[in-house]
Amino acid sequence: MDSLITAPMQDANRIEEKFFNTPLNFNLDITRVTNQFDELTYDEKMLIAIYPLQAFQIKMNIQEAFSAADATGLPNPLNGKQDAFRHVFFQAINTRDVSPGLIGPNALSGSVIVSLFAFAHESEVPGQLHLEKE
Structure with missing residues (x-):
């Protein structure tokens, strides 16, 4: 069972080292200093x-989604109404x-790719957060 988990993680590390650290590939502005890639x-x-181009396009929309959610004045920027607005707005602009x-x-259409990234983002949400979302 461990090999089923270990092998994909090794693949991810190889992709990280070979693809993201190759100077000829464009920079997604994910730096080791902030450990954004590790998160x-x-x-x-x-x-x-x-989908590196689409990932870059999605990354470029992050700040706009946070700013729009903050401007609503809704409460709870984490796991609350403001957070829900940000997720919906982010999905729409993506x-x-x-x-x-x-x-x-x-x-694949852009909207399908956006959905794949959204599902991937939520794929490792801890159980407690699932309860809070309901």
């Missing part, structure tokens, strides 16, 4: 490797801005 879920890391993925024989 991503395994699924997010895999999607970044497959759907507007993300390009289709042209990898493989079947292209």
Whole structure:
């Protein structure tokens, strides 16, 4: 059972080292200083490797989503109404801005890619947060 968990994590580390640290690849502005890459879920890391342009487009919308949510004046920026607004707004602007993925024989629309990233982001939410979301 451990090998089922260990092997994918080793793959993620290889992708991180070979892809993200290669100077010829564009910079997603995810730095080791802030450990932003380490805070991503395994699924997010895999999607970044497959859809780097779309990952960059999504990353560029983060600040706009936080600013719009803050401007609402809604309470609870974490696990509250403001957080819910931010997630919905972020999903909407990503759907507007993300390009289709042209990898493989079947292209994916931008909205499908945005949904994949959203599900990947929530894929490792601790059980307590699941209860708070309900």
